[in-house]
Amino acid sequence: MKLYRTSNGHYVEHDGSYYRVPEPEWDALITHDDLHGYLLSIAGGGDAVSDFLAARIEAPIGSQEVWAAGVTYYRSRSARMAEAKNAGGGDFYDRVYSAERPELFFKGTASRVAAPGSHVRIRSDATWSVPEPELTLVINDRGRIIGYTVGNDMSSRDIEGENPLYLPQAKVYDRSSALGPCILVSSEPLPTTTPIRLEIERRGVVEFAGATTLAELKRTPTGLVEYLFRDNSFPAGVYLMTGTGVVPPDAFTLAAGDRVRITIDPIGTLENEVAQGSTERAS
Ligand code: DO4
Numbered sequence: 211m212k213l214y215r216t217s218n219g220h221y222v223e224h225d226g227s228y229y230r231v232p233e234p235e236w237d238a239l240i241t242h243d244d245l246h247g248y249l250l251s252i253a254g255g256g257d258a259v260s261d262f263l264a265a266r267i268e269a270p271i272g273s274q275e276v277w278a279a280g281v282t283y284y285r286s287r288s289a290r291m292a293e294a295k296n297a298g299g300g301d302f303y304d305r306v307y308s309a310e311r312p313e314l315f316f317k318g319t320a321s322r323v324a325a326p327g328s329h330v331r332i333r334s335d336a337t338w339s340v341p342e343p344e345l346t347l348v349i350n351d352r353g354r355i356i357g358y359t360v361g362n363d364m365s366s367r368d369i370e371g372e373n374p375l376y377l378p379q380a381k382v383y384d385r386s387s388a389l390g391p392c393i394l395v396s397s398e399p400l401p402t403t404t405p406i407r408l409e410i411e412r413r414g415v416v417e418f419a420g421a422t423t424l425a426e427l428k429r430t431p432t433g434l435v436e437y438l439f440r441d442n443s444f445p446a447g448v449y450l451m452t453g454t455g456v457v458p459p460d461a462f463t464l465a466a467g468d469r470v471r472i473t474i475d476p477i478g479t480l481e482n483e484v485a486q487g488s489t490e491r492a493s
């Protein structure tokens with residue numbers, strides 16, 4: 211079952227049909243006692259509608275914070291060690307990859323999140339930028355995983371590589387992430403065979419394509435959530451990006467006009483165009 215937030219309200223998709231969700235507050239859905247059961251009762255008892263197709267899909271987020279886990283895939287560990295070598299910071303990435311405590315960092319709020327089909331941004335002072343395709347956990351206020359969405363953790367590798375203490379600037383800025391297109395509402399763990407695919411298109415040609423699977427994720431989703439909720443509360447629930455296992459080659463940097471497509475099959479495809487500079491252009 212998939213939950214969508216749109217310009218025309220909320221919809222649930224079940225077995226290929228769409229139903230309107232009467233609850234108007236997104237936060238009330240995320241903190242619902244039994245979201246899956248509630249949506250199932252709507253799909254079971256209501257009439258399917260056709261106006262979903264005319265609605266604009268928005269990022270599936272309300273007052274939730276977005277957090278991210280880092281260095282949870284071997285590929286990310288190696289890329290970070292290489293980029294931070296000259297700054298003397300490479301060792302930290304190796305250590306956190308195998309440490310019991312994961313790297314968790316604040317990624318943003320809804321105001322910084324790009325909707326599907328809109329623009330993500332690269333910083334105007336960055337010279338080496340990449341998208342990071344990440345399975346994103348949707349967690350309710352009680353610390354329970356209630357669903358999954360697709361996330362793009364846009365990152366400025368030159369800024370992060372210059373000094374690991376610059377991580378918040380490399381990671382948190384206007385439109386530095388995208389989420390969507392929907393939430394797959396399920397408390398069941400996704401199969402470890404689940405692929406996460408990244409495709410970057412430039413002027414109509416695929417410039418980079420890569421993939422990983424959840425089998426490569428070194429941490430368990432529940433283990434990451436357990437650390438996130440230690441001494442930390444999230445009254446409206448929270449989203450947690452689980453890290454990237456796909457990193458383009460070092461020679462690659464995003465450019466304005468690139469199209470980034472991230473696909474996680476049971477959820478869908480999140481597609482955004484890249485902009486650089488003025489936040490006004492990025493709509
Ligand atoms: O430690 C830097 C960020 C790591 C990250 O975002 C990732 O591994 O996905």
Ligand code: MG
Nearest residue numbers: 342363453454
């Ligand atoms: Mg990341």
